[in-house]
Amino acid sequence: MPPRPLPRPLGTVTRGTTHRNRLRRQDRWIAAALGGALRAADDPAVVDLGYGAAPWTAVELLARLRAVAPRTEVTGVEIDPARVAAALPFERPGLRFLHGGFEVPLPGGRRPLLIRAANVLRQYAEDEVPAAWARLTSRLAPGGLLVEGTCDEIGRRHVWVALGPEGPRTVTFAARLGGLGRPSDLAERLPKALIHRNVPGEPVHAFLRDFDRAWASAAAYAPLGARQRWSAAVRELAADWPLVGGGRRGRPGEVTVGWAALAPRGR
Template identity: 75%
Template sequence: MAVRTPSQPSRPVGAVTRGTTNPNRLRRMDRWMADAHGPALRRSTDPVAVDLGYGAAPWTAVELLGRLRTVRADASVVGIEIEPARVAGAQPYARDGLSFRHGGFEVPLDGGRRPALIRAANVLRQYDEDDVTAVWDRLRARLAPDGLLVEGTCDEIGRRHVWVAIGPEGPRTVTFATRLGSLHTPSDLAERLPKALIHRNVPGEPVHAFLRDFDRAWAAAAPYAALSSRQRWIRTVSALRADWPVVDGPRRWRQGEVTVTWESLAPRG
């Protein structure tokens, strides 16, 4: 479904998702956001985060509040859903710092508030690739000046994630995150690439070359598996840095993560 332009009637923008949700599904993404965006949240004069398209149950919004409050005690979360029945069903979970409202990509917040953080997880999978840029532009225009949009995809129980971090100026980084014990090869994460990249995992595209090199480095690090899958991952990412702009370090690698610049994986053409 095409994304409506701002000139069209004021009503929720977007389409209803499947609504699949499970407790702790987004824990890897949440922990990364609390760490990477924590300094900006602590500086914010209005530390409000939006859980956009939280789904059929409000677990992800409840969990997001708890994780953000580890870095900012007065952080608040607004869960936004385009399906009115889901909003009504979430109301019993509302409490101080946590509310739910009807809306979509227009991100309706009271009083013209601009969120310090927007998380849009598993929201764009059903959209066309050509719609992604318009959605990103609409969402990042709603951010506070030091805000962050995190858009990506994960599996049903949160073992594998890939997300893009987007500032008001545009996309910044891509993060790959996994439960290491479940990983056969790094390219297993290809099925969780966000919509902007999933159709670009073909020869000639940067993301395909990255995953190819990731698998090769993983194979070369096989002897480290005798120590642990974590040690193998750390060795793999360390080797990957020789050819790819990895922007994080061993502290995050130990969590089964690696983050690279958006520019290095951005689609060609």
């Protein structure tokens, strides 16, 4: 009897665009947010879902997480078998590559403490996002985190959502400040759940509008540098928006806000 064919992975093939250091801002945020949990975990498993045509994002994620949690293991999961085959020469202790999709097929029933899905859901319809989030978070280990978002081709502008099993928790905006005209320039990198909601009457539109106003109000700090101006704008923004840590935490060019404040109307 011939062997039964393996189930088809869940999802569709992405464009696969990838560059070295593209996800550095997100990697650093993950290391800060999850480093303690990875160090404490019996099985510090991490998945880089939909890493693309080259394995750089998984390779770099392992290096950055091992700097704070040396036992971390990263598995790159791709729905395109040719991309998996191309990545196999990069395997090393703590890094492997598997064929799969939203089912996150780690062997032995392992559940990852982190699933990172960068630039994966952008090609899906907005109404498909909640089901994808639910499926991915259902695969997490207790205390685990799903990080899903979108960035530009070289990682200068990035927005991501962090989710636990109960659903979305926060949204983080991160940018290289040199060349940033105003905070709302990040709107083009909103994740799929929010990008079509950047219109009057929606919370994310109001947030970016207020951020631009705070940025303009902080123009006097511009001679001191973009970092000082960003920090002043974030302090003003914190008066009206639930910023994580009141805007005092995070690196220059990064701000995190509670999801409930930005959630689309009617959801």
